[in-house]
Amino acid sequence: MLSGNACPATPNVNQPLLGRGTIVIAPYPVGFQAPWTLDRVDLRVHHWQGTGTDTLRQMSPGEYTIVWGEVQGYVVVGGAEQHTQHLYDDETITFEVTYELPWKDIIIDVEPDEVEAGWYVDGPSFHDESGDGDYVIEEMPPGEYTIEWGDHTGYATPPESTAVHTSASDLVFHGIYVPE
Numbered sequence: 001m002l003s004g005n006a007c008p009a010t011p012n013v014n015q016p017l018l019g020r021g022t023i024v025i026a027p028y029p030v031g032f033q034a035p036w037t038l039d040r041v042d043l044r045v046h047h048w049q050g051t052g053t054d055t056l057r058q059m060s061p062g063e064y065t066i067v068w069g070e071v072q073g074y075v076v077v078g079g080a081e082q083h084t085q086h087l088y089d090d091e092t093i094t095f096e097v098t099y100e101l102p103w104k105d106i107i108i109d110v111e112p113d114e115v116e117a118g119w120y121v122d123g124p125s126f127h128d129e130s131g132d133g134d135y136v137i138e139e140m141p142p143g144e145y146t147i148e149w150g151d152h153t154g155y156a157t158p159p160e161s162t163a164v165h166t167s168a169s170d171l172v173f174h175g176i177y178v179p180e
Contacts, residue, residue: 118150
């Protein structure tokens with residue numbers, strides 16, 4: 001019961017609620033539309049879902065778990081497809097993930113097999129390697145690669161070759177040495 005000039009308090013709908021926080025959801029590369037689900041479990045389950053970057057404001061404090069969805073043809077770097085963080089009063093937490101194309105192998109095939117000729121492979125982002133004979137360079141990033149073949153006595157040296165390595169399959173360089 002109200003007495004005198006008292007009146008009930010009117011909430012200010014433009015003022016943020018106290019004790020609330022912000023959750024930023026940030027898949028990389030920027031603008032990547034990765035699906036996600038976010039859950040908070042206390043006395044009941046709270047569930048949000050979306051794709052791509054998002055900012056959730058006025059979130060209640062508590063423990064939040066995000067699960068990043070699959071994107072065909074891509075992998076989550078580090079395999080961290082699920083992550084949990086605690087949101088405290090008036091705090092911002094960020095859930096980040098990086099998706100990338102899977103890395104495939106580069107196979108060096110020297111023919112004939114008994115020729116142990118040297119070679120040098122140069123690729124993107126300072127990915128280079130050298131060796132002799134048949135060899136597999138494991139898990140190389142997509143991009144353009146060039147191989148230079150070394151000389152071997154009694155054989156004609158194959159020409160330098162450049163090819164684009166994709167995430168669809170392994171890249172094979174065939175170095176065919178022909179007797180002179």
